Amino acid sequence: MLEKVDLKRKLEKGTFKTLAPDLRERLGELQRRAKDLDIPVGVVFEGWDGAGKGTLMNELILALDPRGFQVHNVGGPTEDGRFWPPMRRFWKLLPPRGRMALYNRSWYRRVLEDPLEEGAFEEILSFERQLAQDGYLIVKFFLHISKKEQKKRLQALEADPATSWRVTDQDWEHHKRYDRTETLVESMLQRTDKGHAPWTLVEAHDREYATVKILTTVIQALEQQIARVEAARALGAAPTPPLVTRSTPDPLKPAILRSLDLDLSVAQKEYKKQLKELQERLRDIQYELYRVRRPLVVAFEGPDAAGKGGCIKRLTQELDPRGYQVVPTSAPNDWERAHHYLWRFWTAFPKAGHVGIFDRSWYGRVLVERVEGFCSEGEWRRAYGEINEMEEQWVRSGALMVKFWLHISQEEQLRRFEEREKTPCKNWKITPEDWRNREKWPRHEEAAEEMLLRTSTPGAPWVVVEANCKEYARLKVLRKVVETAEGGLGKK
Amino acid sequence: MLEKVDLKRKLEKGTFKTLAPDLRERLGELQRRAKDLDIPVGVVFEGWDGAGKGTLMNELILALDPRGFQVHNVGGPTEDGRFWPPMRRFWKLLPPRGRMALYNRSWYRRVLEDPLEEGAFEEILSFERQLAQDGYLIVKFFLHISKKEQKKRLQALEADPATSWRVTDQDWEHHKRYDRTETLVESMLQRTDKGHAPWTLVEAHDREYATVKILTTVIQALEQQIARVEAARALGAAPTPPLVTRSTPDPLKPAILRSLDLDLSVAQKEYKKQLKELQERLRDIQYELYRVRRPLVVAFEGPDAAGKGGCIKRLTQELDPRGYQVVPTSAPNDWERAHHYLWRFWTAFPKAGHVGIFDRSWYGRVLVERVEGFCSEGEWRRAYGEINEMEEQWVRSGALMVKFWLHISQEEQLRRFEEREKTPCKNWKITPEDWRNREKWPRHEEAAEEMLLRTSTPGAPWVVVEANCKEYARLKVLRKVVETAEGGLGKK
Numbered sequence: 005m006l007e008k009v010d011l012k013r014k015l016e017k018g019t020f021k022t023l024a025p026d027l028r029e030r031l032g033e034l035q036r037r038a039k040d041l042d043i044p045v046g047v048v049f050e051g052w053d054g055a056g057k058g059t060l061m062n063e064l065i066l067a068l069d070p071r072g073f074q075v076h077n078v079g080g081p082t083e084d085g086r087f088w089p090p091m092r093r094f095w096k097l098l099p100p101r102g103r104m105a106l107y108n109r110s111w112y113r114r115v116l117e118d119p120l121e122e123g124a125f126e127e128i129l130s131f132e133r134q135l136a137q138d139g140y141l142i143v144k145f146f147l148h149i150s151k152k153e154q155k156k157r158l159q160a161l162e163a164d165p166a167t168s169w170r171v172t173d174q175d176w177e178h179h180k181r182y183d184r185t186e187t188l189v190e191s192m193l194q195r196t197d198k199g200h201a202p203w204t205l206v207e208a209h210d211r212e213y214a215t216v217k218i219l220t221t222v223i224q225a226l227e228q229q230i231a232r233v234e235a236a237r238a239l240g241a242a243p244t245p246p247l248v249t250r251s252t253p254d255p256l257k258p259a260i261l262r263s264l265d266l267d268l269s270v271a272q273k274e275y276k277k278q279l280k281e282l283q284e285r286l287r288d289i290q291y292e293l294y295r296v297r298r299p300l301v302v303a304f305e306g307p308d309a310a311g312k313g314g315c316i317k318r319l320t321q322e323l324d325p326r327g328y329q330v331v332p333t334s335a336p337n338d339w340e341r342a343h344h345y346l347w348r349f350w351t352a353f354p355k356a357g358h359v360g361i362f363d364r365s366w367y368g369r370v371l372v373e374r375v376e377g378f379c380s381e382g383e384w385r386r387a388y389g390e391i392n393e394m395e396e397q398w399v400r401s402g403a404l405m406v407k408f409w410l411h412i413s414q415e416e417q418l419r420r421f422e423e424r425e426k427t428p429c430k431n432w433k434i435t436p437e438d439w440r441n442r443e444k445w446p447r448h449e450e451a452a453e454e455m456l457l458r459t460s461t462p463g464a465p466w467v468v469v470e471a472n473c474k475e476y477a478r479l480k481v482l483r484k485v486v487e488t489a490e491g492g493l494g495k496k
Numbered sequence: 497m498l499e500k501v502d503l504k505r506k507l508e509k510g511t512f513k514t515l516a517p518d519l520r521e522r523l524g525e526l527q528r529r530a531k532d533l534d535i536p537v538g539v540v541f542e543g544w545d546g547a548g549k550g551t552l553m554n555e556l557i558l559a560l561d562p563r564g565f566q567v568h569n570v571g572g573p574t575e576d577g578r579f580w581p582p583m584r585r586f587w588k589l590l591p592p593r594g595r596m597a598l599y600n601r602s603w604y605r606r607v608l609e610d611p612l613e614e615g616a617f618e619e620i621l622s623f624e625r626q627l628a629q630d631g632y633l634i635v636k637f638f639l640h641i642s643k644k645e646q647k648k649r650l651q652a653l654e655a656d657p658a659t660s661w662r663v664t665d666q667d668w669e670h671h672k673r674y675d676r677t678e679t680l681v682e683s684m685l686q687r688t689d690k691g692h693a694p695w696t697l698v699e700a701h702d703r704e705y706a707t708v709k710i711l712t713t714v715i716q717a718l719e720q721q722i723a724r725v726e727a728a729r730a731l732g733a734a735p736t737p738p739l740v741t742r743s744t745p746d747p748l749k750p751a752i753l754r755s756l757d758l759d760l761s762v763a764q765k766e767y768k769k770q771l772k773e774l775q776e777r778l779r780d781i782q783y784e785l786y787r788v789r790r791p792l793v794v795a796f797e798g799p800d801a802a803g804k805g806g807c808i809k810r811l812t813q814e815l816d817p818r819g820y821q822v823v824p825t826s827a828p829n830d831w832e833r834a835h836h837y838l839w840r841f842w843t844a845f846p847k848a849g850h851v852g853i854f855d856r857s858w859y860g861r862v863l864v865e866r867v868e869g870f871c872s873e874g875e876w877r878r879a880y881g882e883i884n885e886m887e888e889q890w891v892r893s894g895a896l897m898v899k900f901w902l903h904i905s906q907e908e909q910l911r912r913f914e915e916r917e918k919t920p921c922k923n924w925k926i927t928p929e930d931w932r933n934r935e936k937w938p939r940h941e942e943a944a945e946e947m948l949l950r951t952s953t954p955g956a957p958w959v960v961v962e963a964n965c966k967e968y969a970r971l972k973v974l975r976k977v978v979e980t981a982e983g984g985l986g987k988k
Contacts, residue, residue, distance in 0.1 A: 042834075087849070090893060091842070123892055134836065138837075342534075342592035342593045343593070344587075344626065344627060344630045345630075393626070400581075
């Protein structure tokens with residue numbers, strides 16, 4: 005998840021001043037409502053040294069009624085701590101119903117500081133699941149800064165006589181191990197990002213941006229939980245006035261896609277040369293995969309007319325047809341619908357040594373099905389975890405994987421749609437549905453952003469491809485497939 | 497769980513002939529109803545070689561509409577199987593909605609035949625959870641026979657020329673490894689007994705008994721799932737007539753408690769001698785526990801007036817009061833109710849080196865709260881797994897544990913109640929609530945039976961104590977505590 009975080013996100017001071025008071029007021033209101041409904045809330049702050057946990061917790065606290073919350077500073081393991089089962093200290097720090105606990109560091113210290121401790125993940129997952137099932141709302145933040153930013157912040161603290169005492173040798177030790185720790189963090193986020201206790205990654209370089217993201221996330225989580233509790237009660241008791249939920253403020257919306265330079269391009273001559281070279285390497289790779297019996301899975305997603313078909317054609321052009329299969333995914337038919345939504349993808353998984361290319365994929369659940377309401381909110385929220393579990397199993401069994409999001413601008417899509425309509429031989433490619441989907445562009449984009457963040461994992465990463473120039477996109481796709489396969493085969 | 501199974505259970509042929517036709521008819525009816533509601537059902541048959549999986553599956557099939565189910569014989573790992581991620585073959589065998597799959601062996605082969613395979617449990621749990629969340633009904637049977645019975649059956653098959661070919665050298669190899677396999681089975685059952693996919697242990701010595709238990713379990717599971725689906729639909733659609741569920745036929749009810757010889761007793765002189773000896777050993781043990789910093793947890797449950805208090809008094813009489821604590825558990829107070837129901841027990845867990853004695857315990861959830869309706873059915877069903885997870889964490893962190901169910905007959909309870917009422921100094925011990933509880937004796941017994949079966953684990957076993965004779969009960973309790981502690985300390 006971390007590599008998909010855009011640490012350059014910022015919020016203008018002016019925008020912050022407009023947004024913040026309103027958010028704080030709303031949060032106070034929701035805190036009171038959660039109290040009336042007896043909802044217990046736990047908010048976890050994890051993150052890098054120097055990421056600003058203290059400062060940002062304080063920004064959240066400013067909005068809260070002090071009688072309704074408690075802050076717990078979770079220290080490292082103590083001598084005394086070893087006299088009890090590890091999770092006991094966190095059970096003791098549980099908020100009672102109707103109150104809120106803020107954790108400055110948390111039970112996740114266990115897996116970050118002693119990654120080999122047996123059973124720790126299992127115990128953490130059991131803890132959060134048991135609480136969620138009992139009605140606890142769990143919000144988890146990881147405050148992310150780059151290694152460079154961390155260094156800058158530590159140096160600034162050291163330079164100031166008033167704060168230099170805060171920087172210890174240990175902090176610098178930790179800083180040196182940033183890259184190794186990042187791998188641990190990545191695996192921790194992946195294994196513990198559950199529908200009932202999701203992680204929110206906070207881009208923490210800019211304080212205003214981080215503050216607004218934290219406030220907004222807590223507000224939305226409270227809104228959802230309150231709505232759930234009220235709906236459940238309404239079945240038995242008198243209905244309460246329904247809660248109006250609010251959408252994410254615009255400057256906070258994820259912007260992986262909007263910050264792409266979509267017009268990256270390549271000259272025809274260079275394209276032809278590189279294409280030929282990459283296709284030849286791909287053929288060698290295909291035989292090597294077969295020899296060592298490793299399957300390769302390549303998945304394509306993206307807006308209509310983004311050029312998925314063209315990429316797949318170039319990808320397979322020089323391959324041995326006995327060793328690959330292109331699996332087109334459209335709306336499930338009756339027989340597919342009669343099974344679990346992942347069933348058809350498990351069934352289509354390529355045999356060891358073969359290449360499986362998915363033209364659209366299992367991600368339909370969190371993309372079109374989410375946007376069109378073909379499944380419930382609970383279903384698509386749960387799907388991130390379900391999909392990660394599936395891909396993890398595939399990777400564990402030896403599969404190499406890469407997933408492409410081909411992205412084009414709305415204008416480019418319009419141009420391609422019109423061209424399709426005008427060109428008789430391409431006319432079949434455009435349907436009224438394509439025009440309808442186009443109208444929901446912002447919601448599709450929002451779904452794509454969340455998917456990229458929640459399901460890009462080290463074993464099955466998402467690669468976002470700037471695809472206004474088809475040739476550029478095709479080369480990038482082929483190159484990434486070659487790199488993925490060669491990396492997995494130990495050639496790079 | 498296995499050690500709590502009473503393999504002597506039998507059903508008279510006459511009773512079987514009365515019950516079976518009715519059960520079969522009911523099952524056919526429910527199968528049709530599940531089909532109409534699009535409920536997919538998976539029934540797993542695991543069990544010992546020779547336990548009669550084929551025969552018993554057939555008994556179930558006899559009741560079913562052949563167009564609505566499919567049988568899958570799950571073989572061992574094949575050469576070809578290694579070319580795919582392990583769970584793919586089971587995804588391929590999923591029943592579509594409205595249909596039923598019967599598995600003769602299943603995904604559990606993975607953990608029984610290759611117990612060291614990395615990630616297998618995780619993948620199985622993910623598989624069943626994903627299916628359950630999608631509306632699949634999962635029923636899992638483990639057919640249990642003793643080592644002796646297995647030998648007898650293999651010999652009988654060998655002796656008959658018509659069946660001798662069915663017994664291979666491998667079967668005898670497996671038979672020799674019975675005890676080792678039993679440990680694997682126990683751990684498999686414990687780790688995968690979830691509310692959404694519970695195990696049913698089938699006492700398989702007697703074919704009639706096993707048949708009726710299997711039919712009844714499938715019927716009850718279908719009834720519950722149908723009721724759930726109909727309730728969910730009723731929120732949106734027109735209500736369907738509510739389903740009348742049926743209770744367990746009497747000869748099938750669990751009978752651990754009813755088969756006890758409650759009148760086991762001990763003479764006064766012998767009692768005094770042994771008591772003194774055990775109490776002295778206990779004191780030594782207490783110091784040893786403190787020295788090596790291991791906590792000891794002893795929990796007591798049982799009907800009112802079963803003698804828990806008297807046992808605890810004898811247990812603690814010679815102990816050093818600085819090293820033990822008796823934790824009485826009554827109905828939760830407001831502050832306790834404001835937390836997760838396990839919170840107060842986590843909080844009361846003894847420090848390493850200390851002894852924690854619980855007079856009633858966290859099992860209240862699946863006993864009195866179940867019987868009195870103080871929690872929902874979903875809550876107490878989920879609690880078995882939650883409690884097992886908690887105790888597993890305690891044991892993993894070094895705790896020694898033993899749990900006692902003190903049992904007395906209804907007549908003995910009456911005698912003691914009347915005595916309490918007559919004796920001024922004991923009068924405070926008897927309340928109107930005790931009399932009310934007494935009226936629900938069969939339901940308390942049923943809850944206790946299910947608890948004993950589902951939560952007796954190797955690390956935290958239940959010991960059932962015949963307690964009509966108080967002195968006998970006290971000696972048994974003290975002896976078991978001594979044995980548990982000495983076993984855990986490596987002295988036995």
